[in-house]
Amino acid sequence: MSRDREGHVRNRNYRKIRAVGILVWLNGVYLLIKYGENSRFFSESYMTLTVLVIVTSAALLLVTGCLGSWVSLKDSICLQGLFVYLLVVVFCVKSTASALAYFHSVTLDTEMAPFSGVFENYTGSSEDSNSRSVDAMQEELKCCGVKNYTDWLETTWFNKSGGLRFPYSCCNVTFPTCNGTVYQPWQIYTQGCQEELSKVIQFALKMDMWSSLLVYVVEIGLFVMVKQLMRTNRSTRYQVLEKN
Template sequence: LMGLLVALSGFYLLLFYGKSSLFFTHRYIILPAVFALASAAVLVVVGCLGSLLSFRDSIFLQGLFVFLLVLVFTLESTASALAFFHSKKLDSELASLSGMFQQYTGSSQSHISWAVDGAQEELQCCGVQDYKDWMGTPWFNRTGGLSVPCSCCNSTFLSCNGTLDQP
């Protein structure tokens, strides 16, 4: 059961990376998800082996069981350490987002605009820090300095058009 839970978290991280891969310059950010998926696979094997051990008394299977438990511990420790270490690097990765805001066109044909809109909708945010990140961008200047992308809009506010006087 725990193996399935760890696998789901690994798949979620990979899915999130797939949606926001344009924001990150290095692929190392997916390493915790890969280690989580590997440990999930080993956990499922350990669970099956543990069930088998309850019916058979084999020294070899007991040794294999302990080895796989140590392997799971190592994989999960590595995933945790990588997640912690890379969370520090995430700040520097996100600092490069200002360049993406400068290239935002609002067109659904632009990969950058699609990624920015998708991230803002998924994370329910506007900009990296707040909506002020849009000020001074070509998009903001084209709208006369009164608008942010509609992806900044609160999803519960049905008639939002991106003007700054709306939530």
């Protein structure tokens, strides 16, 4: 294979790892935003740590990809060794992130134990941060109640408000005249919020686990490529001098 061809293949592999790094970073930021917006619906856990590890692994992927492009232009065994070391670090950090993501995906229902309590403490006041979180989630996820909209019938707020309507955030946007009345339940979102939020978090966690496979495949290719590059550099460094 010609030198130009080898350089093209190397750059293509470095672009792959940078692309995977961007994918992992976007997924980590998405998970961080969703968890941050709805943190009060979760018990105290290590979810924040998991998100930080995911974002860190993405940053390392991007740095490693950029370093690889630069190292490929240098005939330095030390720089190539540093690149291999970073690949190992990325592998360890990404494996840790995947393990944490799997742990949270399995225990997510347990971590969402405070969900019902948040709805029970709903006051309907715009000055109450708890109530604002409930309304924001119901509007964003297009859901109503914990399991379904009938959960509101058993809340303290429903009884104090006269038992005539659901929160306005339960109104289906396809019905502009909806005022949350209990006499028009077809204008209310029927799906529960706990299931919808669980789907969002599970999607992000599974995306991180699946992205790990892409990282491992790309890293294997890079390990093989760097090994060949180091062998080539070593063989060209020592040459037999012929007498004229």
